[in-house]
Amino acid sequence: MRAVVYERYGSPERLELRDIPRPVPGAGEVLVEVVAASVNLSDWEGLHGSPAYARLGGLFRPRWQILGTDIAGRVAALGDGVTGFGIGDEVFGDIMPRSGGFAEFVAVPESTLAHKPAQLSFAEASALPQAAAIATHAVALAAPGARMLLNGAGGGSGSLAVQLAVAKGVQVTAVDNAGKLDFLRALGADEVIDYRRDDFTRRGPYDLVVDLVARRSVFAYARSLAKGGRFVMVGGTGRALIRMLTAGAVVGALTGKRLGVLFVRQGPSAFVPVAHRCAAGEVRVPIDRVFPLEEVPEALAWHGEGRALGKVVVAVRDE
Ligand SMILES: NC(=O)c1ccc[n+]([C@@H]2O[C@H](COP(=O)([O-])OP(=O)(O)OC[C@H]3O[C@@H](n4cnc5c(N)ncnc54)[C@H](OP(=O)(O)O)[C@@H]3O)[C@@H](O)[C@H]2O)c1
CATH class of the missing domain: 3.90.180.10 (Medium-chain alcohol dehydrogenases, catalytic domain)
Structure with missing residues (x-):
């Protein structure tokens, strides 16, 4: 073969x-x-x-x-x-x-x-499969009406997550490079940010921040969150992962926010429901x-x- x-x-x-x-x-x-x-x-x-x-x-x-x-x-x-x-x-x-x-x-x-x-x-x-599982788990953390920011939103997982979140009534801010912002608006994002020009951790605050390409410090992420808000890292650099696993819980406890890593359970039960929504024409x-x-x-x-x-x-x- x-x-x-x-x-x-x-x-x-x-x-x-x-x-x-x-x-x-x-x-x-x-x-x-x-x-x-x-x-x-x-x-x-x-x-x-x-x-x-x-x-x-x-x-x-x-x-x-x-x-x-x-x-x-x-x-x-x-x-x-x-x-x-x-x-x-x-x-x-x-x-x-x-x-x-x-x-x-x-x-x-x-x-x-x-x-x-x-x-x-x-x-x-x-x-x-992989993108739908990640998007499903990420969007499950957002309540309708919540302010959610997705960093790295123009890729495979993000572009599904934006659609699932918007359909759930979540207010979505999508971050990616300038060439992807029209695409993200077309998927329904309420606001878009070009990561090469703006630092989203100085905007907000957000109730939920999901980072698919994390590389910032835990302090920057804590700054981006509203009181009681939550940050989850899905992917990113090894250094960001170590920082999140070691300092994330401590900084979270000190600031009254939650910072951690989202470990996504893969497998058919995680992606089949999204596939059916795509088949029904609800999600592109x-x-x-x-x-x-x-x-x-x-x-x-x-x-x-x-x-x-x-x-x-x-x-x-x-x-
Ligand atoms: N936690 C888990 O259990 C689990 C399981 C499977 C996979 N993962 C991880 O989940 C992530 C899934 O990502 P994906 O498949 O959606 O990736 P993708 O399709 O490559 O999308 C990533 C997006 O992020 C953008 N980006 C790159 N650097 C950025 C930055 N500094 N700020 C903002 N956006 C940036 C990229 O655009 P440009 O490069 O054009 O700027 C791209 O649009 C991966 O990191 C993967 O390793 C995690």
Whole structure:
């Protein structure tokens, strides 16, 4: 089968299209014939081996040599004991902590997959799993009418979170670079901020701040919150993570605010409800561009260099 492989951490030039053996599903696994796989920030982090947590699977060399964790495709074979799927079923899922979606076939645990809603294309379905789970968990923290700020809102998770929050009656301020602000307004954001010009921690205050790309000090985050407000870090630098895990609770206790890390429970129960809302036309699947399998390096660069409005998808084969 064709697969895009890398053996060392580095830039997109490390990625190579190769012919490798098709995987065989083990017990409890499903072999998926991949039709589409979407790009996540975690692919960019896994390619570069940075931040440090991206090397948890392999300190010097990547453990999973094929990137791509959000997939959609058809069931091609079943391992022993699989009961929830049959050959030919259309499925989608987030296969983290392993990866392997930028390939014609991938063997994954049955528990990571769900049946694809028929109204969604494979490209649309592949765009949802990780981003929908993050968006769902983030928006669950906001009460209707609350002032919520989303930092890094123009990417995959943020562009879904903006829509879910607006639909819930939350007042949304969306932060990203200037090129994404019209897109965020079109998704329903009440206010937008260009992070390259303005520091949102000096605006507000907000009842809830969700940071997908955290890099500031806990004091700056505390400053951005209203009395009793809450800050959660979803992604960001290793340094910001350590600061949040060590000083976050202390600064929170001293200021009467809550600061912490949002650990997102992945899996079908976390993303399927959003997929059904997308299938019903209530929420838009924000796909920016689709690249063919041989252009995975370009797809990752397009996403990693910050040009994508929402999601980037890799079409592994025709729908
Ligand atoms: N906590 C958990 O359990 C969990 C689980 C899975 C994933 N994650 C993390 O969750 C995050 C998900 O992000 P995603 O997939 O939505 O990423 P994404 O699609 O790459 O979106 C990130 C957005 O942030 C923008 N951005 C970059 N630097 C910024 C800055 N300094 N200030 C404001 N915006 C900035 C980017 O735009 P530009 O670069 O163009 O400026 C981009 O629009 C990732 O960090 C991932 O590692 C967390």
